[in-house]
Amino acid sequence: MEEYGLTTQLVHAERRQGVENGAVHKPIYTSSQYAYDDANDLVAVFQGRPGFSYARQGTPTTAALEKTIDQMEGGVGTCSFATGMAALTAIFYTLLKAGDHIISSQFIFGNTNSLLMNLARLGVEVTQVDARDIEQVRAAIRPNTRMVFMETIANPGTQLVDLAAIGELCEEQQLLYVLDNTMTTPYLLKGKEVKAGLVMNSLSKIICGHANALGGAVTNTGLFDWSHYPNIYEDYQSGDAKNWGLLQIRKKGLRDMGATLSADAAQRIAIGAETFEMRMERSCANALALATFLEQHPGVVSVSYPGLASHPQHERAKALFADRGFGSLLAFELQPQIDCIDFLNRLNIVLLATHLGDTRTLSLPVAKTIYHEMGPEKRRMMGIADGLLRVSLGIENENDLIGDFAQALNYYI
Numbered sequence: 001m002e003e004y005g006l007t008t009q010l011v012h013a014e015r016r017q018g019v020e021n022g023a024v025h026k027p028i029y030t031s032s033q034y035a036y037d038d039a040n041d042l043v044a045v046f047q048g049r050p051g052f053s054y055a056r057q058g059t060p061t062t063a064a065l066e067k068t069i070d071q072m073e074g075g076v077g078t079c080s081f082a083t084g085m086a087a088l089t090a091i092f093y094t095l096l097k098a099g100d101h102i103i104s105s106q107f108i109f110g111n112t113n114s115l116l117m118n119l120a121r122l123g124v125e126v127t128q129v130d131a132r133d134i135e136q137v138r139a140a141i142r143p144n145t146r147m148v149f150m151e152t153i154a155n156p157g158t159q160l161v162d163l164a165a166i167g168e169l170c171e172e173q174q175l176l177y178v179l180d181n182t183m184t185t186p187y188l189l190k191g192k193e194v195k196a197g198l199v200m201n202s203l204s205k206i207i208c209g210h211a212n213a214l215g216g217a218v219t220n221t222g223l224f225d226w227s228h229y230p231n232i233y234e235d236y237q238s239g240d241a242k243n244w245g246l247l248q249i250r251k252k253g254l255r256d257m258g259a260t261l262s263a264d265a266a267q268r269i270a271i272g273a274e275t276f277e278m279r280m281e282r283s284c285a286n287a288l289a290l291a292t293f294l295e296q297h298p299g300v301v302s303v304s305y306p307g308l309a310s311h312p313q314h315e316r317a318k319a320l321f322a323d324r325g326f327g328s329l330l331a332f333e334l335q336p337q338i339d340c341i342d343f344l345n346r347l348n349i350v351l352l353a354t355h356l357g358d359t360r361t362l363s364l365p366v367a368k369t370i371y372h373e374m375g376p377e378k379r380r381m382m383g384i385a386d387g388l389l390r391v392s393l394g395i396e397n398e399n400d401l402i403g404d405f406a407q408a409l410n411y412y413i
């Protein structure tokens with residue numbers, strides 16, 4: 001299937017894996033346990049042969065979705081989780097221990113930031129740098145550095161680090177490079193292209209796309225040599241060393257922590273994934289159109305969107321995403337005399353809600369909602385102004401969206 005385009009691959013992915021009775025979707029397997037006629041088979045599954053035992057470790061439905069996500073990322077193995085945060089928790093808590101050091105970008109998802117702060121309380125040293133400047137990443141490396149964590153397009157500020165150069169730095173220093181690809185998805189960028197060792201995708205966002213299921217996935221790109229990684233337990237140092245890390249994540253992070261993706265959610269995500277490329281094309285086009293409109297409007301002070309020539313990393317975005325688009329999220333600031341809450345209340349189509357990557361366009365006042373808990377000082381460090389509005393573009397018709405923002409803005413002009 002690899003010779004086909006992404007959507008062709010995706011709409012035929014499950015069928016090609018051999019779905020029972022010619023069905024086109026993998027059924028929702030509700031069984032919690034999987035029984036065997038011969039006790040030898042039960043033993044073999046417990047000792048590593050592919051198969052199912054207890055649904056906390058996965059079902060045929062989650063396994064089918066894992067193969068699809070793996071195909072999207074061009075990986076060598078994928079493990080699914082109940083949410084994107086569960087996937088990140090599994091990565092950090094199974095691969096790091098007290099005394100280790102992790103470097104992360106200072107522009108990261110708020111809940112991930114909170115998770116890293118908790119890791120610091122447990123004795124992992126955390127350094128956050130302005131990774132737009134790779135020298136800051138290089139300067140932060142210590143003898144106990146194990147992992148470098150980056151996001152592809154920062155939310156909500158849309159800052160963009162040089163993902164490929166950081167990949168080379170990690171390769172040169174033999175550091176594990178973990179990339180959160182949620183904002184770009186494998187449509188805009190595959191983690192492997194920038195030399196990431198592990199790629200996390202929140203499946204709740206663009207990949208599911210219809211705001212009807214939560215999920216997350218960790219994909220092993222096969223590029224990292226785990227035989228040099230000091231935190232792999234002896235039990236998981238068997239077979240090809242390129243698989244050790246994901247095996248440990250599956251055993252310690254999925255089986256033991258137990259944040260398993262339900263079969264029900266997995267099937268809804270798999271159906272959403274069939275159209276994610278088309279939705280992404282449309283949302284990226286809508287985002288560019290709205291960003292261009294907002295930038296020219298007198299009621300708007302500034303717009304952050306990597307597709308605009310005014311974006312500080314516009315050239316970097318063009319190189320990384322190779323003209324496929326610039327993402328489906330933008331942020332903007334209104335003129336100070338316009339109250340952002342009053343403005344939001346004038347929108348008719350746009351939903352006032354958190355979440356992103358839905359078919360519907362969503363907006364919220366960032367400092368008062370998702371970054372409220374963080375406090376003013378941290379917000380300043382992350383470049384979040386008090387009046388900043390975030391917009392996650394859906395797939396509505398472009399003219400309707402521009403019209404909605406125009407009528408709300410024109411009230412003040």
Ligand SMILES: *Cc1c(COP(=O)(O)O)cnc(C)c1O
Nearest residue numbers: 083084085109180182202204215
């Ligand atoms: C939403 C999000 C997550 C967390 O995913 P959930 O599925 O909501 O747990 C992680 N990283 C980024 C960049 C996100 O946008």
